[in-house]
Amino acid sequence: MDQQTLVLIKPDGLKKSLTGNVLTRLSETKLEIIGARMVRVTRELAEEHYKELKDKPFFEELIKYIMGEYHKKKVMALVYWGDNAIDKVREICGTTNPEEADSVSIRGAYGRITTAGVYENVIHASANDSDAEREIKLWFTPEEIIFDIYPTKEEEKCAVRRVWA
Ligand code: IDP
Ligand code: MG
Numbered sequence: 001m002d003q004q005t006l007v008l009i010k011p012d013g014l015k016k017s018l019t020g021n022v023l024t025r026l027s028e029t030k031l032e033i034i035g036a037r038m039v040r041v042t043r044e045l046a047e048e049h050y051k052e053l054k055d056k057p058f059f060e061e062l063i064k065y066i067m068g069e070y071h072k073k074k075v076m077a078l079v080y081w082g083d084n085a086i087d088k089v090r091e092i093c094g095t096t097n098p099e100e101a102d103s104v105s106i107r108g109a110y111g112r113i114t115t116a117g118v119y120e121n122v123i124h125a126s127a128n129d130s131d132a133e134r135e136i137k138l139w140f141t142p143e144e145i146i147f148d149i150y151p152t153k154e155e156e157k158c159a160v161r162r163v164w165a
Contacts, residue, residue: 003085004034004149006135007078008124011071018110019076022123025106026080029088035079035136035145041067048138061118070114077139081149086132089125096121 009022039045046063053059068074080089094105098121101108111121126132133150142152 002081002083003129003132004079004081004136005085005089005126005132006124006139007080007089007126008066008139009076009078010066010120010122010124011068011073011075012065012120013110013122014074014076015071016110016122018122021110022106025092026089028092029080029082029085031080031082031085031088033078034081034147034149035077035140037077037140037144039075039077039139040073041075043067045138049135058117061116065118065120070118070120079136079140079145079149086126086128090127093121093123093125098122 007026009019013019013022043063046066047054050059050062050066053062056062064070066075082088092106094101094107094111096107097113097119098107098111099113101111101121103109106123107121111119113119126135136145137150142148142150
């Protein structure tokens, strides 16, 4: 079954110059990249992305981590599409705790736990279809994805927008 999934190369992955390695590992899946952007993560976006974890003791540290307070203030966001995309990507990522993750997985190979207790695990991947839909819609507009994976509608826009000078 064709699915889409959100992948984030987190700030530690970018700081450690792991983009190429991560993309190469993910290319083993033969999935297609249908959206990609570099994002400066606001607190609002970070808190919305991780809203299900807001009662966890590590939440504030997690928000600072994904905003790039400890590394570089950027995240690479990608949408992968194809057969069984969610499980295929999660498998290559490895489990959440990088110390427990399979050593050949991305998290097992490149992640670490900081002394403050944050799991710096290099990569995010959606866990299921409903998370994927919520997360992709949060990080991308329909126009930033090369085909319509979810229904769209047209809306008149009268907001001021920045264009090249
Ligand atoms: P996932 O990223 O494997 O889906 P989630 O439980 O959704 O795992 O947690 C989101 C992120 O929060 C993790 O990737 C990791 O960076 C961080 N995190 C999760 N659990 C812990 C924990 O127990 N201690 C510290 N950080 C954690
Ligand atoms: Mg998760």
